[in-house]
Amino acid sequence: MINMFRCQKSAFVTLAASMFLFAFAAGDLCAAETGTQAPAESAAQKDAVVQPAVKVTLRDSIAELFRTHDRIKAAEAAVASATHMHDRAKGAWYPRLNAVVDGGHEDMYKPADPSSTSKWRNTQTLSAAQTVYDFGGTSGGVNQAEGIRKESLARLDMIRQEVSLQGVSAYLGLIRTREMLRYAIRSEDNIKRLSGMQEALVERGVGLSYEELQIKAQLSQSQAHRINVERAYTNARNNYKSVYGVDLTEAQIDSLILPSLPTKNMPDSLDAAVTKALDSSPALIELQQSLTTKKGDLEVRESAMFPKLEAVADVTRKENDQGDAGLRSEQRYGLQVSYNLFSGFRDVDNIRAAKSDITSVRKSLLDRRRVVEERVRNAWNDILTLKKTISLYQNQANITWSYLELVKKKKAMGGEVTINEIITGERDYINATSSQVTSEIEHITAAYTLLNQMGLITPDVVEN
Template sequence: MLLDDLLKSSDRLVAADADVEGARNSLEVARGGWYPTLTPTVNYGYEKQNKPSFSQDTAAYRNEYSASLKQLVWDFGATNASIDKAAATHQQSQSVRDGTRQSLMLEALSAYTNLVRTLQQLKYARDSEANIRKQTGLEEAKVDLGSGLSSDVLQAKTQLAGAQANRIQAEFSLAQAQNRFRNVFNKPMQDAKSMVLPKVPVDMLPATLADALVTARANSPSIKAASFAVEAARSQMEATRAQGFMPKVEAVGEARNKRNVGGTMGTQQEFLAKVEVSMPFNLGFTAVNSLKASESSVVSSERRLAEGRDQIEEQVGNAWENYMHQKARAEMLKNQANLANEFLELARKERSLGNRSLIDVLAGETALIGAQSQAASAQADVVIASYTVLAVIGALEPPAVR
């Protein structure tokens, strides 16, 4: 299926997946703060010492092998806050990926639907041109036989010129739709005859605008991403406070094997176990500035979340109203096409009885084809509007398209 292939190969979605994987690895890095750190050290060289009087000078090749094991005991929440921030960032990247996928699906559905629309419009335009050309030829034949009117022929040719212009415009629209289709799917249209208008996912659409708003507040990827951004900012603030104003307590174990080191000839071993408390303090009071900066980040992320919620409500309202509008419009245009068809049938009967002119029939045929084209185009608008509703409420998933 086109959509399945697109979701597997889209550069945009592959990039979003890579962001998620990168955030997951960053989370593992943050969790590593609770794991011990082993630091082995090896050195080899030549050491010479000129000692004070009555002490023997030394000169020899020296080597030292050491290993230090350091384990965090407590840092007053700094590491845990860093883990929480990384987890929130990971969830944020997943929400962004979900939003990217739904946006890509909506683009794909719109490109496909618009291509089907332009194919239908071109068919109607060609049918209209062919029909008017045929009627014009018949009227010219009548004029040659002395039973037709030259004015009707001129009127028919005028209608034909308009139909040709419509057909040229439809061909241009089709070319644009094909280019858009190729850009989205990374492949040209394969078989125009197999392309049909997607169905409106009635069963998956919310029943009312209120239901749509409730679903959007709970499922919107952009709202989720903004919420996780707030969590990440708050966790960063806690980590900054602990790192800047609280000490770090670590357990340290060291072992050394030394030979000819420090003027002591021969081999010796050293073992050390201790608890170390450290608290770096910048005399420029940067810890205060860092905390204020992280507090400002919390405020900004919370305000963006509030703005995002307002924007989502506006988008849902607009998408819902557009869907209802397009449904009503499509129904009216479908009814118009039915009425145009009834008029044309009646006009043809009256024409055969001599009560209608050729121009009346041509006008009726042109009106019918135009109404059918508009009705088909309106149905395409309904399809796009319905999937737009699903996208803005965060419910546009592949099963909705099946």
């Protein structure tokens, strides 16, 4: 009878202790949520309660990249260089004017002529030349330079898009790892509390040792997960510093605001997205302008197969030149034809090489069109599937939250609930909300990837 009483007493104490543990854990979990906010709401908004010390928005960050990033500055310098080279190529349409002046002492001795001279001499020559016709050589050079200039402009736009997408990825990646680390720390802290209290109960003889081992195993798993998330968080900070050139403080990282989906600039359908990308993708425009450059180069090389007609004129003043004392002047003007009759078939091979370059660019353009279309379709698919994934994770969070509420009520009514069930439910809820945040960020990243392929990422399209 006494043993039965002791067993009933021990069971009662164990049940009471378990109820206390659950109430404590559930209280911590509820305190982690913001008021009566439903778990189906955006988990990122739940944690955006910290008053930021410094406001750092994605729009301002992208605008700063446009102004200061070294790759963009290098591309802008390349555009300026190509513009100057284009102006230089157009200079071939204008006359060329040269001046030559020489002077010195001249001694002339002729063995067959007893007379010899020794005089100070000087000459001055002013010559001018104007290309009349060169069978497309000059115009081809201008077209080639114009193609290079437009190619550099397209490359500048492409680099801006690439740097902007890197900026978006670095910004959102830092937010994603920040939120994942918060949830990992929260889960580990809750399990630590349960582990410590269960260990105390076991020491007093009112707890079960196998439950303590289960909690410790869960704690080791959560600690390993937290360490992996910390590693990803550090890598995300390093990536942000690499892209933006600044190392944010913890307060600044906490102030990063998750941007909205850029719906205003999103196409209505997949076909519209593909059409827009094939028309305006900077990667395609760059190759199209490269094709113009190669065609201009072909015109220049083909012109070498034909004569070149120029109008020339020169005026020369001579003093004591060639042993003739006194001043003398000469004037010449007329037309000049230059023609390379044979150069060992180098001009022919030069033309063939230019045509092969054009074929290479055309094939590369076709290949890049397929790559751009693939990326657009993949980004569109990511947007659609991630939208469904977010909804499913929201549903999972709602279900696990309801499960925890039911477990709490069951415990309050004296039902038998193990600590492992509590930990499992809490872990599933935290994992669901963490996965929801991750999917939301990946959803936004996919949208900006789509805009990148269409060449539309600018600070103005970012919706904070």
